[in-house]
Amino acid sequence: MSAFLDACRQVVGAQYLLTDADALAPYLVERRGNLSGKACAVARPGSSAEVAQLVRLCHQYRVPVVPQGGNTGLVLGSIPDDSGTALLLSLRRLNRIRDIDTVNDTITVDAGCILEHVQQAAADADRLFPLSLAAEGSCTIGGNLSSNAGGTAVLRYGNARELCLGLEVVTPQGELWDGLRGLRKDNTGYDLRDLYIGAEGTLGIITGAVLKLHPRPRAVRTALLALPTPDHALQLLTLTRRHCGAALTGFELMSAFCMELVHRHFPDMQSPFAMPHAQYALLELYDHESEQHATALLETLIGTALDEQTVADAVVATSLAQSAALWQWRECIPLAQAAEGRNIKHDISLPISRIADFIRVTDEALQQAFPGVRLVTFGHLGDGNLHYNVAPPADAGADFFMHQAAINRIVHDNVHAFDGSISAEHGIGALKREELLRYKSPLELQLMSRIKQALDPLNLMNPGKLL
Structure with missing residues (x-):
């Protein structure tokens, strides 16, 4: 191992190969602080060529490599196991905006590169990079x-896959494939x-990567609407x-309990409605014609929805500040959940037409099995992605989480029964690997394993993740 580490130092420089326990620690703990792994070192290359050289060394010395970006994942996809044999390869120093082509919109x-920095670089060029x-x-x-x-704009612009035209990739053998074609x-x-894309390293x-840019909208309109049920x-x-x-860019669903949680832990946030409602939809329009056209679209929509009794009430933002305030209700839900205490999270997707039935059936099944559980249901309704989280009853003790496997089984079995997916946008990582075996067909798993074996026969690339 010492010969391997010495060779890595020659590639990146001693200051960018971390072996001290205190220096390693921030890279080895998952975002929520619940689990951690071990690594022989953390390498911080400064270029694609250095990444390729490091991977060649890993191939030569048979050292597993775990790539890591911002370490914001929720399924243990960028955390090594506890063997301590892997090299954690942090890509944070690879942070250049290489080129902007406003004619090709790329x-x-x-x-x-941090996602927010890419968004800002696009805005500086009078373009939109819509991943959010x-x-x-x-x-x-x-x-x-x-x-x-995924995120909040998938409904209109698609997932990361739809926003990418070309890639540059280091293979498991340390070759550098230049596929940066726009x-x-x-x-x-x-x-x-x-x-x-989606292979989790x-x-x-x-x-x-070469990413798609889009024209910046001339007008943005945001509204929060109160509804009786998910069917509405x-x-x-x-x-x-x-x-x-x-023009419809975002369509988010939030249950009454979500709003209650946010108000409880952020008491300065007052509901914009005079009375509580069972469900809320946050929708956003990006309009490329004019402010007046966007306003007319939204006013006509809300008027029709009220006339048809699809919605019970509506609040429309009339400024950017008000729009941000409405979005804050959605964005504070995970923070409010964390403040409330532990909960059992599910990132699922379903055919949009079946979401209301899934919620109804699964809510009932969970209440029968675990009376008093509190269901934190929110997410990107427009693309079928729900964050269906289960909080313990208010008077439950820590032993409630002994039931996590049983709760996951109810939720995931229902997802499967409704032709959905147990992972919509967070991935599989190590956290859901065993669940994948239950719900993927044997043939699908065989095909995936054959691809893995063909490209990475030594199983050095992020081992123990996905497969």
Whole structure:
């Protein structure tokens, strides 16, 4: 191992190869502080070439390598196991904006670029990079692509996969594949780009990407609407699509308990409604015509929804500050959950048409099995992604979490029964690996294993994750 570490120092320099326990610690603990791993060292390369050299050394010395971006993941995808044999490869120094092409509407970036910095670089060029999620101030593009991140604008712009045109990747053998092509049409064989996106670093290490840019909207309109049931939320989504078309950018669902939690832990936030309602939909329009056109679209939509009794009440933001205040209700839900205490999280996706039925059936099943559980249901209704989280009864003790496996089984079995997925945007990592074996077909698992074996026969790339 000492010969391997000496060789790594020659590549990155002694200051960028960390072996001291205190220096390693921040890289080895997952975001919520619940679990940690061990590593022989943390390497912090400063270029794609250095990444390739390090991976070649890992291949030569048979050392597992765990790539890490901002370490904001929620499924233990960027944390090594506790063997201490792996090299953790941090990509945070790969943080250059390489190029912006406003005619081709692309931006080429290093994988270690913080998502928020890419958004700002696009805005500085009068363009929009629409990927947006809670961790955007610390997550990296490489991590976003490795997990095929979603967020609040998937309804209109798609997941990270849809926002990427080309990649630069280091293979498990340490070769550097330059696929940084800003082409929207390239029908020349297998799509290697899509193979690496969503692979969670198990097939190679993404070091750079060409990303799509979009025109900045001329107007943004935000509204919070109160609804009686999730069925009404689906009716509203259908109505909004009919009235607003492509202008509909975000459509978020929040239950009454979500709003209650936020107010409890952020008492300065007062509900914009005079009385509580069972469900709330936060919707946002991006309009490319004018402020007046955006306002007219939203006013017509809300008027129709009220007339048809699809919604019970509505609040419309009339300024950027008011829009931010409405979004704060959605963004504070995870913070309020953390302040309330531990809960059992599920990142699931379902056919949009079946979401209301899933909520109804699964709520009932959980209440029968564990009376008094509190269900924190929110998420990106417009693309079928729910964060269906289970909080213990108010008077429950710590032993409630002994039932986590049983609760997961109820939720995930129902997800499967409703033709959904147990992971919508967080990935599989190590946390859901065993669950994947239960719900993927044997053939799917075989095909995935064959790809892994073909590209990484030594199983050195992020071992123990996904497969």
